[in-house]
Amino acid sequence: MKVRVLVSFKDSVLDPQGQAVKNALHTLGYGGVIDIRQGKVFEIELEDISVEEANRIIPEISDKVLANPIIEKFEYQIIE
């Protein structure tokens, strides 16, 4: 099984890196870009387990290790 976890800053946290990327795009003429939030993607390969089991483990891993819940949020999808 393969799972993709996306970690990004909570809305209440400033993301200066995302801002810098947005400003660069504006400089290139992409004025229509309103906002950018930068995050991290983790692709996790798991031994074959049930979807229920994955739904238990992945949030646990994300909360404990992949994301810092004080500043970050996560979402995930089972891709394979």
Add this chain to the structure above:
Amino acid sequence: MKFGVVIFPGSNCDYDTYFVLKDVFDQETTFLWHKEHSLHDVDCVVLPGGFSYGDYLRSGAIAKFSPLMQEVKEFADKGGLVLGICNGFQVLLELELLPGAMTRNKNLKFLCQHVHLRTENTHTPFTNRARKGDVIKIPIAHFDGNYFVEPETLHTIKQNDQIIFRYSEPNGHLSERANVNGSMHNIAGLINTGGNVLGMMPHPERASEAILGSKDGRIIFESIIHWLR
């Protein structure tokens, strides 16, 4: 009295810290390797600056799972003195021994410069030789020093007098200009509610001898030694 300086793979201020404690202050000091399961009866643990585990994932995020850090957590829970400097502060935040988290500096630059800190609370093992309002000049060297905390927690740490150092002008005036990394409430150093765990981004061990441009960092080590005596 015995000090222990923790070494993670990627620590790079471990020898500076050891040198200051051992040679400048003439204190018994030992290194503690991150894979050990014992603190060897030290009275104060220092988590030095650097890039533990290459700062992979997040600064301090991997270090918190070291076997030694479980010992440090237990030691801190029992009231043992723990000082986290720079990356050491980041590790303490990840371990949740201190509240909040670090994000990238507001100007997205690695900042390596002297800053001024206003001492906010001197009733601590780490600042008892200072006077409230004292301004000290100590260098910083970090990429992720932009302190963030939820407003409710900020309110609590203010009420508990947990803020120990704030970035200020040389005259002690607090300003946005002095707040070089963008930290919330100009926070540079923070203590836990028990008063035995201090995290600070600036490096007192780099400001403990006149030849290095400032001796102001000595006050922190002098306070700890005085407290433990």
